[in-house]
Amino acid sequence: MFEAASSVLSIFSVVEKVYGRKKIQKMVHLLEAAGTRMPFKYEYHYYGPYSAELQAELNDLAQQGFLRETTHDETYVYEITDKGRKFKEKLDQFGITVAIDKELVQSMVQQSSQFLEMVSTYAFLINAGYEPGEAKNKAIELKSHLKDLVDKAISYYNEQVATRSK
Known part of the structure; x- marks a missing residue:
């Protein structure tokens, strides 16, 4: 319970604000693929x-006032609150902390949701046991509308995600 809160709040203590539910989903998934221990189970859905x-x-974090959830141009925006920062500090004091790769978080928040969707889909396929070539082809099949991003997404995965998981 507290580990999940710490995981999420750790990300927001690095970047303060994330635009989009899809983006935060992909960021957490890619942090996990990079070796961060996260308490969330993932399944494959339409957006990856x-x-x-x-x-x-x-x-839950929004309902408790630890995150602020608003919408901007039909996009959900999540932002840590002062109450959330204080709660995160308490969790840290009790040793309930998740080490987050700050550089990776800062890199991902700069990327588009669609790009992270392709990177995350590729990572999901690699984790499922696909060989790199097969994963690329399957990612293109699943995300044909994002096929122009696949090579850049694979490079990003190899340089930013896979290198951290070793």
Whole structure:
């Protein structure tokens, strides 16, 4: 319970604000693929890897006032609150902390949701046991509308995600 809150709040303590539910889903999935221990299970959905548990945690944190959830141009925006920062400090004091790769988080928040969707889909396929060439072809099949991003997404995965998981 507290580990999930710490995981999410750790990300927001680095970037303060994330635009889009899809983006935060992909960021958490890619942090996990990079070796960060996260308490969320992912399944494959239309927009790529998705965790209902993560969405429930985001909803709970917003309901408790630790995150602020607003909309801007029909996009959900999540932002840590002062109450959330204080709660995160308490969790840290009790040793309930998740080490987050700050550089990776800062890199991902700069990327588009669609790009992270392709990177996350590729990572999901690699984790499922696909060989790199097969994963690329399957990612193109699943995300034909994003096929122009696949090579850049694979490079990003190899340089930013896979290198951290070793």
